[in-house]
Amino acid sequence: MKHLIIINGPNLNLLGKREIDIYGSRPFEDYLEELRERFKGQCELSYFQSNSEGILLDKLHEVGFSIDGIILNGGAYTHSSVAIGDAIAAITSPVVEVHISNVYARETFRHHSYFSAHCAGCIIGCGLDGYRLAIEYLKG
Numbered sequence: 001m002k003h004l005i006i007i008n009g010p011n012l013n014l015l016g017k018r019e020i021d022i023y024g025s026r027p028f029e030d031y032l033e034e035l036r037e038r039f040k041g042q043c044e045l046s047y048f049q050s051n052s053e054g055i056l057l058d059k060l061h062e063v064g065f066s067i068d069g070i071i072l073n074g075g076a077y078t079h080s081s082v083a084i085g086d087a088i089a090a091i092t093s094p095v096v097e098v099h100i101s102n103v104y105a106r107e108t109f110r111h112h113s114y115f116s117a118h119c120a121g122c123i124i125g126c127g128l129d130g131y132r133l134a135i136e137y138l139k140g
């Protein structure tokens, strides 16, 4: 059975109470329970969230040479972090970049990602369902 991890970056711990017109009113922990139930017996699903760039880098280094797949929503670091982009390039586990909102329909600074070129794929603007779609892909 494949082992996957969802890694959420800055401010995504506030899902459910943050800009609900953009990100919805559901806390991520609640959605995670649904995902774990849905994929029970199909894949093991770990979860990690941090607001700190260095801690996210350490997590990618820790899991990125052994885990079967990473679902990464790097939040705003997507648009600023060369270091996380380099980490994705360095590790061997496939990474799927997820964004809840359609970043291309938002401010222009959100149109560039330092991650995408190093990812196996990107799922953008499909709401929380983007995480499920990424799992479907990575679990094979």
Ligand code: DQA
Binding pocket: 010, 011, 012, 073, 074, 075, 076, 077, 078, 098, 099, 100, 101, 102, 103, 110
């Ligand atoms: C986001 C989009 C980013 O631009 C933003 O900084 C986020 C969330 C998304 O999931 O839509 O924090 O990654």
